[in-house]
Amino acid sequence: MSNSLIPASILPGLLELAMKSRLNIQAMFQRIGIDPDAVGRRDQFITLAQLDALLTAAFISADDDAFFGLRVGSETHYGAMDLLGNLMASSSNLDAALQSLLRYKNLMVPYMELSLQRSQGSVRLAASSDPSLRFTSLRAHNEAVVATMVSIGRSLTSQQLGLEAVEMRHAAPADTRPYDAYFQVPQYFEQPHNAIVFAEETLVRPFSGAYPLYNERLRRQADRLLAGLSRAQGTAEQVQQVLRQRLGQGDVAIVDVAQALNLSVRTLQRRLRQDQTSFAELRDKVRHGYARAALRAEICDMEQLAAELGFSDIANFYHAFKRWEGCAPGEYRRRQR
Template identity: 30%
Template sequence: MTIQAMQKTPPAIPGTYVRMLFDYLEGQGCAAEAVLGEPAPAADAGGLSYSVGRWQTLLERAAQHLDDPALGLRVGATISPAHLGALGYVLLASSGVPAALERYVRYQRLVHDVSPVGYRLDGNALVLEWSAESRGVGLLVNQCGMAALVQFARDITGSGVTPLAVHFVEPQPADMAPYAALFRCPLVFAADATRIDFAVSLLSLPLRQPDPALVAMLESQVQHRLASLPQKDDLAQLVRRHIASSLIQGEPLLDQIAGELNMSGRTLRRKLEQGGNTFRMLLDETRLQMAQGYLRDKRLALPEVALLLGYSEQSAFNRAFLRWSGDTPSSWRRKMFIGLAITER
């Protein structure tokens, strides 16, 4: 089983992820903005992105200031769902580790695009392997990414899961102690690929209770968008509500929604047609209304809006929104804020 990397886009890292470094420095008693030479991204900075070079430079400044060549490990180990922005919502909404892992691989390049990771089964091992791009981002960036993934796996399962092995493409460091303390498994350096091997049993672990704050935020957003949807007959409105609640897990299908309503897909299709509707029509209308609501929220970057609407690629969302509204999402958002500014004068 292999998940292929998605189509290349310019590497970018969300402000929510970069904030992890600022938070770590503050926790060490440092004035993070003075050390790094720039202001911290806001806690809800989903619309702010950093180039991989800029992220590498920030990590290097912090490592030099603290004289800590393993800084990336320590920063990555502090990850929380909030540091992944909207992707954190998606993972917390998953039914289990397999669903969370597949969604992470599917959506990662929308919100955290440095070196994409794929996974495969290799005997009794679940292998997570980063692309060849990991060779050019630097040890600190790879430290942070790999530590964050292992720590997130531990947090989301509520277990002390330990990898079978961790592989770095960089040469072996002089001090192995920080690596051993975090990963607690065999370590390979100067490896052919950046990868982490877990026991296949990881896939059968249950997920812990979702983060209440993130879930409440997501539910609040969905309910707010639902309230703005135009009212139709009872069945159509019920379908729209099920569509809206399901979008975070990907594009909902007619049979899926029909099952939630305790009827067959054929029956649901027939009843919708009797009311002058089709499932595709309701799906598009719901997505448009929710998209416009999300676009009014400056905290959400366009890739995050696409993710929350069930798209795995922003380009697909852009094309759909253009078809619905005659405008691109970025242009619609810009015009909306210009109009709002004029109104407020």
């Protein structure tokens, strides 16, 4: 489980979610080691492991509410995103707001990889989450992610988002009427990512609440907070975080990770040397951990696993795994099972 850090300023939003799921907040905070004095503070941090425990418990506790994730996401406003939400709201338009989201998303969702794609008059905002976190495999999480993107998009654009479709990773529920009522556009299930598709013209429509001077002030605050977060968790952990997020997207090179961290390749290499490690070592560590977990699962397709890890063929995966573990993947699987 990752020890990556997130500013404790997100805790008020998590508290609201925990209350909606009827979770015993005091007991949960004590069990996972969250200091209540840290709630809402930008100079304090919680780990991804703590976030995982809290969100997994919240989503599972609300299991009797079939559309809990949809309800939570649809009730989310940009104000719940603290500094990042206000930065987006004071932007000149949705395009600028989304660029801020992509740049500063680690202040809120470091476990999530976001991408923005434009094609034939439409824009697709997609999200993929770290598969090692338990809550990211739950249907409620998928609903919450997509509904939150829609809700915030609508609130930023004065209900003029121009939504065209939504995509979700889970299978279609027996009753999709709540989805129909909220999204009011076609829904596609069992998709590779959680995503929303909206009209490209929405990107350039001016925001009525645009406030350039305030936006610049918030941007400076966000830069300082992002720099503090980077110092707190170290470059090696940041690299592993990006690599975990991009599993399943083919071979990830150091230039890709450097770009994700807003660093030059040379700077990234220098910082990793200071941490007494290298990009190759960290990539092997992430691949090894993911492979071990996948091989312990009830069903495992070796060729698919090799591709997810970024190997060009299954033979290269076998050689690498034997180097890591001292035995072939099949033998490791038999021992574990």
